[in-house]
Amino acid sequence: MTTVPFSVAVVIPAKDESARIAETIRGVRTIAGVATVVVVDDGSSDGTAAIAAREGAEVVRHQRNHGKADAMMSGLGRVNGMRRVGRLDPDTAVLFVDADLEASASAVGALVVPVSSGAADLTIANLPTQRGSAGGHGLVVGLARRGIEELTGWSPNQPLSGMRCLSPAAITAATPFARGWGVEVGMTVDVLDAGLRVVEVPCDLQHRVTGADWRSQVHRATQYRDVALALGVRRLRRRLGPG
Numbered sequence: 001m002t003t004v005p006f007s008v009a010v011v012i013p014a015k016d017e018s019a020r021i022a023e024t025i026r027g028v029r030t031i032a033g034v035a036t037v038v039v040v041d042d043g044s045s046d047g048t049a050a051i052a053a054r055e056g057a058e059v060v061r062h063q064r065n066h067g068k069a070d071a072m073m074s075g076l077g078r079v080n081g082m083r084r085v086g087r088l089d090p091d092t093a094v095l096f097v098d099a100d101l102e103a104s105a106s107a108v109g110a111l112v113v114p115v116s117s118g119a120a121d122l123t124i125a126n127l128p129t130q131r132g133s134a135g136g137h138g139l140v141v142g143l144a145r146r147g148i149e150e151l152t153g154w155s156p157n158q159p160l161s162g163m164r165c166l167s168p169a170a171i172t173a174a175t176p177f178a179r180g181w182g183v184e185v186g187m188t189v190d191v192l193d194a195g196l197r198v199v200e201v202p203c204d205l206q207h208r209v210t211g212a213d214w215r216s217q218v219h220r221a222t223q224y225r226d227v228a229l230a231l232g233v234r235r236l237r238r239r240l241g242p243g
């Protein structure tokens, strides 16, 4: 039996991640089938872009900060360009990985298997309990989970998880992305709406947790707003119907 070579393009949105980006790139490089690693420097004020380039990543730079969803879209743009000029196979899947996972990033490889075998079109990492303090009350997670369930009937364990592998069909269904921190919720709803299969996969990842200080609470408020907006747009689409 011949095995079909499977290729995956890793896209890493990164804002001020100079302390972690090198280890994260090295981590994802250990995953079988990785054809390229694209780092999108989303207006960092540190050395993120230079370090990523030194590690051999394709680097896309935003002159100013646009937010995570736009960074992901820019990464996809680079991947599509590489497909067009024949540097990537047309069937290449895309694996979105946060920049702050460091060496644990190698564990996102578990997301690739169900997509490469055709068992799923979108896989989402489920993380174990994280080290360090957590200062949230589950408000954003609860809003996201209930909203996805209301719109699709499916209730994810970790609706905000950003580590995701998408088949070409899922990429078509999920783009353009919802803005800012609404990207994951919008993607899940849009891919399910297209009749595609979504699966959560346990991955042994450790990331920088959001704390309990005021900056962290402002971050949660922004997440809440973006998730609410992504859900609101999709509720409206339901009401207005197709076309």
Ligand SMILES: O=c1ccn([C@@H]2O[C@H](COP(=O)(O)OP(=O)(O)O[C@H]3O[C@H](CO)[C@@H](O)[C@H](O)[C@H]3O)[C@@H](O)[C@H]2O)c(=O)[nH]1
Residues within 6 Å of the ligand: 012, 013, 014, 015, 016, 017, 042, 065, 066, 067, 068, 071, 097, 098, 099, 100, 160, 161, 162, 163, 181, 182, 184, 207, 208, 209, 210, 219, 223
């Ligand atoms: O303006 C920004 C801010 C962040 N990032 C990058 O986006 C990723 C996630 O950011 P982070 O600050 O680690 O987000 P968290 O608060 O940990 O967010 C959680 O929840 C988000 C949804 O609200 C998901 O996107 C994340 O994957 C998930 O870890 C990291 O690689 C960042 O460098 C950008 O590219 N642009």
Ligand SMILES: O=C(O)[C@H](O)COP(=O)(O)O
Residues within 6 Å of the ligand: 134, 135, 136, 137, 138, 139, 140, 141, 142, 209, 210, 219, 220, 223
């Ligand atoms: O810390 C987190 O998990 C996110 O920032 C979401 O916060 P939450 O606890 O309000 O859902």
